[in-house]
Amino acid sequence: MALTVKELSFRYSKQATLSNISFTIDSGQFVAFLGENGAGKTTLFKLLLGLLKAEQGSIYWQDLNLQTASPKAIAEQIAYVPQQSNGSFNHTVIDLVEMGHVSAKDPHQTEKALNYLTMLGIESLALRPFQALSGGQQQLVRIAQALMQDTPLILMDEPTANLDYGNQLKVLDQCRQLAQDGYTIIMNSHQPQDVLTFCDQALLLKDGQLMVHDTVERALTPERIEALYGVPVELKQVDEKYPQLVIPKLYQRRP
Numbered sequence: 277m278a279l280t281v282k283e284l285s286f287r288y289s290k291q292a293t294l295s296n297i298s299f300t301i302d303s304g305q306f307v308a309f310l311g312e313n314g315a316g317k318t319t320l321f322k323l324l325l326g327l328l329k330a331e332q333g334s335i336y337w338q339d340l341n342l343q344t345a346s347p348k349a350i351a352e353q354i355a356y357v358p359q360q361s362n363g364s365f366n367h368t369v370i371d372l373v374e375m376g377h378v379s380a381k382d383p384h385q386t387e388k389a390l391n392y393l394t395m396l397g398i399e400s401l402a403l404r405p406f407q408a409l410s411g412g413q414q415q416l417v418r419i420a421q422a423l424m425q426d427t428p429l430i431l432m433d434e435p436t437a438n439l440d441y442g443n444q445l446k447v448l449d450q451c452r453q454l455a456q457d458g459y460t461i462i463m464n465s466h467q468p469q470d471v472l473t474f475c476d477q478a479l480l481l482k483d484g485q486l487m488v489h490d491t492v493e494r495a496l497t498p499e500r501i502e503a504l505y506g507v508p509v510e511l512k513q514v515d516e517k518y519p520q521l522v523i524p525k526l527y528q529r530r531p
């Protein structure tokens with residue numbers, strides 16, 4: 277399976293938000309979209325989810341045309357973890373996660389939902405009302421809900437933004453594991469170091485254009501990171517596999 281985007285352009289008003297974007301992502305990859313605030317990452321997600329219609333170009337998940345498919349057909353293939361979601365009334369965590377399941381009622385639904393909560397280390401929250409949870413706990417529940425949807429492609433909008441340090445690492449490690457199991461995971465990220473450490477590929481968006489799509493090591497060079505964020509960075513090879521970003525001297529604490 278593959279996600280194929282061809283010559284995609286989109287605008288909200290006069291100025292183009294995305295111009296002539298083309299890429300292919302094969303299944304089983306953990307991929308990050310990077311770009312400054314307002315670069316168009318969430319817009320691209322909305323186009324992939326069929327929530328916005330492209331001005332030009334095509335988007336296919338295998339043979340499914342995501343610009344014309346029904347919401348149900350898309351929900352069977354793609355789960356989405358938003359950064360925030362409003363209104364869950366007074367549902368408990370376990371009820372909400374079970375609702376993630378979109379196809380016919382499964383007799384093992386509750387067991388499956390509990391397994392995902394356990395996988396994410398939040399089984400003790402199962403009977404708590406969603407609205408009484410902290411932002412980070414709610415984020416972990418949204419991830420469990422997306423996994424419950426049981427789709428081959430999962431889109432995550434800055435999934436670790438609200439999480440404590442331990443949960444950030446656990447969630448990213450879980451995403452990598454899911455990709456190894458054959459799921460395709462795409463996340464929006466503002467953390468090049470996380471992307472270098474956990475992801476397989478990176479797509480860099482700048483001024484509405486796709487600057488590069490490549491393996492993380494090839495895509496995230498210091499020059500490109502600087503061009504993307506406007507700060508000088510250095511990469512150090514601390515072991516042979518993982519390059520480490522060094523905070524620019526300019527921003528380091530002075531003695």
Ligand SMILES: Nc1ncnc2c1ncn2[C@@H]1O[C@H](COP(=O)(O)OP(=O)(O)OP(=O)(O)O)[C@@H](O)[C@H]1O
Nearest residue numbers: 288289293311312313314315316317318319320464
């Ligand atoms: N509903 C909308 N109507 C008009 N303009 C919009 C709308 N949503 C987003 N935009 C604009 O489109 C551009 C891309 O926004 P988008 O949310 O896709 O960026 P992003 O890369 O996800 O940003 P961030 O990293 O800050 O979340 C921005 O300039 C934004 O102001």
